[in-house]
Each structure stands twice: as C-alpha cells, then as structure tokens.
Amino acid sequence: MKEFKILAINPGSTSTKISVFQNETLIMEKTLRHSSEEINKFEKITDQFEFRKNVIIEAMDEAGIKIEDLDAVVGRGGLLKPIPGGTYEVSENMIEDLKVGILGEHASNLGGIIAKEIADSAFAPSFIVDPVVVDEMNDVARISGMPEIERKSIFHALNQKATARRAAAEMGKAYEDVNVIVAHLGGGISVGAHEKGRVIDVNNALDGEGPFSPERTGGLPVGDLAKLCFSEKFTLDQIKKKIKGHGGIVAYLNTNDARDVEKMIEEGNEEAKLVYDAMAYQVAKEIGSCAAVLKGKVDAIVLTGGIAYSKMITTEISERVSFIGDIKIFPGEDEMTALAEGALRVMKGQEVPKKYEV
Ligand SMILES: Nc1ncnc2c1ncn2[C@@H]1O[C@H](COP(=O)(O)OP(=O)(O)OP(=O)(O)O)[C@@H](O)[C@H]1O
Ligand SMILES: CCCC(=O)O
Known part of the structure; x- marks a missing residue:
C-alpha cells in the first residue's frame, strides 16, 4: 500500500507547531517558538507569513526531510467564512x-497560506481541516434575541471533532452515530453539542459567549456591559481586550x-478558589444547556484541552454533570494528529476534499 508523507502546520499566537507523518506514524515533531520581539515586528498576523514559512523550511532541513518528498501539506485553518466540518483543498479564493x-x-489564518506555498513547491496538494469557523449549527441556534446580532459558530472545531471521533470509537461506534457533548478547556473554552456528526450548537469561544476561561470573559450581563462601553472610560479596543485576552481568570487573579x-x-x-470554582460551575452549566439541545440523548461527555489535566476542575465539573452521561477525559489536544488524519483520509481516497465555495 502507498505510504504518504504529510507535513502538518499549526500556527499559534507565539509558536508554530510542525509534524511530519508517514501515514499514521509520526516521524518528526517540533514546536518553533517565536519571541515577542520577533512577532511584534509585524503589524498584522499575515505579515508573519515569510518569517514563519522560512523557520519551518529551516526546521525541515535540520531534520533532513526534503520538501520535495512531501505528498501533502495540511495547515490549521483560520477565520474563513462559515463552512461545514471536513478537509478542504486550499484554493485561491480561500487564500x-x-x-x-x-x-x-x-494565527491559524497563516496555516492555509503557508501550507499552500510549501505544497506548491513540492507539486503536492494542500489542505486545511476543521477550521475554527466550522458552522453546522441548527437555524434555531442562530437566533440571539436581537435581530441585529446573529449567533456565530467559532470554536475549537479541530480538537472537538477529533476527540468526539475518539469517544465514539471507544464506544465501538462511528462519530456519525452518536451524540456527544465536548468541552474544550484551554486558553479559550468552547462547549459543543455534537449530534450524529454535526455540531448543532456551540458557544462562540472567541467573542464573549459561554463560560469564562483563563483569558476570556465568555458571556456577560449585557446591560452592564453596554453601560461600561458608554462610560467613556474605555475605547472599543480596550473593551475588546477585556473580553478576549485580558478577561476571565487573568483579570481576577493576574x-x-x-x-x-x-x-x-x-x-x-x-478568591482564587471562588474564581476557579466559578469557571468549573459555568462549564457545567454550559454542558447542561447542550444536554437540553440534544434532548437528553447524550452518549458521552468529553472534557479535553490543557485544563482537562486538572483533577480539581474535572472533579468539580463531573460532580455536576455525571447524571447526564458517561464522562471521558482526554487531556490536552492532539491537533497535529487530527490535521494529518484529515489529510490522510483524502489521500487514501476515504473522503472527497471539500471545496471552499462561499
Ligand atoms: N497539568 C495541568 N493542570 C492544570 N492546568 C493545566 C495543565 N497543563 C496545562 N494547563 C492549563 O491549560 C491552559 C492552556 O490550555 P491549552 O494548551 O489547551 O490552551 P491553548 O492551546 O493555549 O489555547 P486554546 O486551547 O484556547 O487554543 C492553561 O491555563 C494551562 O495552565
Ligand atoms: C476559538 C478557537 C480558537 C481559539 O481559542 O483561539
């Protein structure tokens, strides 16, 4: 059987993770850290393209892996227009x-751009998999209560889908045959209701919905937020930073x-105990909401992301939600494997790559 050599690229705010897989086997893995000095030279994130691409090429060179030997390159996809989950060919309109x-x-906007550039030089195809804008929400979930504002699906789609697949596999079933609630507990927190392979509702983890997280406020009492916005004490940029970056745990506990x-x-x-308990409490409440979305038919609840390593948090959440369904804890995130698997499904002909046509 043909073996495929696949480079996976995952740009984060302060690092770029790269992995090379030979089919399912990891043969090289590196986290390329970027100092704030290096990063702050660039005005916009996309201006970092050449810099990050060159660092990747150097790392490949050091590891003795030739670009021209790659069969495909896959990048973490970014803030595109809303699209269903899956593996997408990188196209000019996407770029x-x-x-x-x-x-x-x-930062993940760079994933597709760099993947295409490197893949083109190897005459290989390039893909993105389950970008943060995966949108499979039911229409009823889009209504916010204010006609000017529609709810949006922006979340940790790559890790949520990969862990939901893993939970389904552990239950001896296909992802498309189970209902799973996934809570990704990282720098941001998203909690998604997965109904038979579709994330039919999820909080917008990037912009003030759902539980608060280490760096984000999540949902806020809107009347008080509106007053704060018009208090003339803060600019729009400062308020945005309070919601994402300087909100949540960091705002209370530094x-x-x-x-x-x-x-x-x-x-x-x-105070630390109260704030930490409150985060777990809000995650549990959000899981409860997702159980209602799924009409109580829940095969498993998955806790994942960096904070799922914490026994304190997972115990606190489990105490409140174990009545809903079995809890599976998959700490951390295996986004590199998820990226490579998405590309591999296409290379092996198990899945047809989707086209970005929005
Ligand atoms: N062993 C651990 N116990 C408790 N918390 C941990 C542990 N390891 C990591 N974390 C916490 O996980 C959080 C980061 O999670 P993660 O690495 O998933 O986030 P990220 O990748 O930076 O952001 P995001 O997941 O939103 O993309 C941090 O608050 C960190 O303290
Ligand atoms: C919301 C998805 C990814 C992030 O936390 O930045």
Missing part, C-alpha cells in the same frame, strides 16, 4: 479570505495559567 482576514485576525491558580488555592487563597 484571499485568509489574507484579508475576512472574519478577523487569528495569571492565565491554571497551574498557578491551583497553587494559590493550595496556599489558602480564597
């Missing part, structure tokens, strides 16, 4: 939307690292 930041700036918070709690800091 345009990623470059202009059609839905905003995000750290975005859950491990620091646990240390504070162990040392008797009561």
Whole structure:
C-alpha cells in the first residue's frame, strides 16, 4: 500500500507547531517558538507569513526531510467564512479570505497560506481541516434575541471533532452515530453539542459567549456591559481586550495559567478558589444547556484541552454533570494528529476534499 508523507502546520499566537507523518506514524515533531520581539515586528498576523514559512523550511532541513518528498501539506485553518466540518483543498479564493482576514485576525489564518506555498513547491496538494469557523449549527441556534446580532459558530472545531471521533470509537461506534457533548478547556473554552456528526450548537469561544476561561470573559450581563462601553472610560479596543485576552481568570487573579491558580488555592487563597470554582460551575452549566439541545440523548461527555489535566476542575465539573452521561477525559489536544488524519483520509481516497465555495 502507498505510504504518504504529510507535513502538518499549526500556527499559534507565539509558536508554530510542525509534524511530519508517514501515514499514521509520526516521524518528526517540533514546536518553533517565536519571541515577542520577533512577532511584534509585524503589524498584522499575515505579515508573519515569510518569517514563519522560512523557520519551518529551516526546521525541515535540520531534520533532513526534503520538501520535495512531501505528498501533502495540511495547515490549521483560520477565520474563513462559515463552512461545514471536513478537509478542504486550499484554493485561491480561500487564500484571499485568509489574507484579508475576512472574519478577523487569528494565527491559524497563516496555516492555509503557508501550507499552500510549501505544497506548491513540492507539486503536492494542500489542505486545511476543521477550521475554527466550522458552522453546522441548527437555524434555531442562530437566533440571539436581537435581530441585529446573529449567533456565530467559532470554536475549537479541530480538537472537538477529533476527540468526539475518539469517544465514539471507544464506544465501538462511528462519530456519525452518536451524540456527544465536548468541552474544550484551554486558553479559550468552547462547549459543543455534537449530534450524529454535526455540531448543532456551540458557544462562540472567541467573542464573549459561554463560560469564562483563563483569558476570556465568555458571556456577560449585557446591560452592564453596554453601560461600561458608554462610560467613556474605555475605547472599543480596550473593551475588546477585556473580553478576549485580558478577561476571565487573568483579570481576577493576574495569571492565565491554571497551574498557578491551583497553587494559590493550595496556599489558602480564597478568591482564587471562588474564581476557579466559578469557571468549573459555568462549564457545567454550559454542558447542561447542550444536554437540553440534544434532548437528553447524550452518549458521552468529553472534557479535553490543557485544563482537562486538572483533577480539581474535572472533579468539580463531573460532580455536576455525571447524571447526564458517561464522562471521558482526554487531556490536552492532539491537533497535529487530527490535521494529518484529515489529510490522510483524502489521500487514501476515504473522503472527497471539500471545496471552499462561499
Ligand atoms: N497539568 C495541568 N493542570 C492544570 N492546568 C493545566 C495543565 N497543563 C496545562 N494547563 C492549563 O491549560 C491552559 C492552556 O490550555 P491549552 O494548551 O489547551 O490552551 P491553548 O492551546 O493555549 O489555547 P486554546 O486551547 O484556547 O487554543 C492553561 O491555563 C494551562 O495552565
Ligand atoms: C476559538 C478557537 C480558537 C481559539 O481559542 O483561539
């Protein structure tokens, strides 16, 4: 059987992770860290394209892996127009939307752009898989209550879908045959209701919905937020930063690292305990909402992301939601494998790549 060599690229805000797979086997893995000095030279995230591409090429060179030997390159997809989940061919219109930041700036916008550039030089195809804008929401979930504002699906689609598939496999079933609630607990938090392979409702993890997280406020009491916006104390940029970046745990406790918070709690800091408990409480409430979305038919609840390593948090959440269904804990995120698997399904002819035609 033909073996495929696949390069997966996952650009984050301060690092670019790269992995090379020979079919399912990982043969090289590297996290290329970028100092704030290097990154801050660039005005926009997409301006970092040449810099990050060159760093990847150097790392491949050092590892002795030739670009021309690659059979495909896959990147984490960014803030595109809303699309259903799956593996997409990188196309010119996609590149345009990623470059202009059609839905905003995000490090993952670079994933598709760099993947295409490197793949083109190897005369190989390039893909993105389950970008953060995967939108499979039911229409009823789009209604916010204010006609000027529609709810949007922006979440950790890549890790949510990969862990939901893994939960289904553990239950001996296909993803398309189960109902799963996935709570991704990372720097941002998203909680999605997966109904037979479609994420029919999920909080917009990037822009003030759902539970608060280490760096984001999640949903807020809107009347009070409106008053704050018109208090003339803050600019729009400052308010946006309060919602995403400087909100949530970091605003209360001055750290975005859950491990620091646990240390504070162990040392008797009561405020830290209250804030940490509140985050777990809000995640549990969101899981409860998703159970209602799925009409109580829940095969499993998955807790994933970096904070799912925390026994304190997973215990606190489990106490409130275990009545809904079995809880599976998959700590961390395996986005590199998820990217490679998405590309492999296409290369092996198991899935037809989707076209970005919106
Ligand atoms: N062993 C651990 N125990 C508790 N918390 C942990 C542990 N390891 C990592 N974390 C926490 O996980 C959080 C980061 O999670 P993760 O790495 O999933 O986020 P990210 O990739 O930066 O952001 P996102 O998941 O939103 O894309 C941090 O708050 C970190 O403190
Ligand atoms: C919302 C998806 C990814 C992120 O947390 O930035």
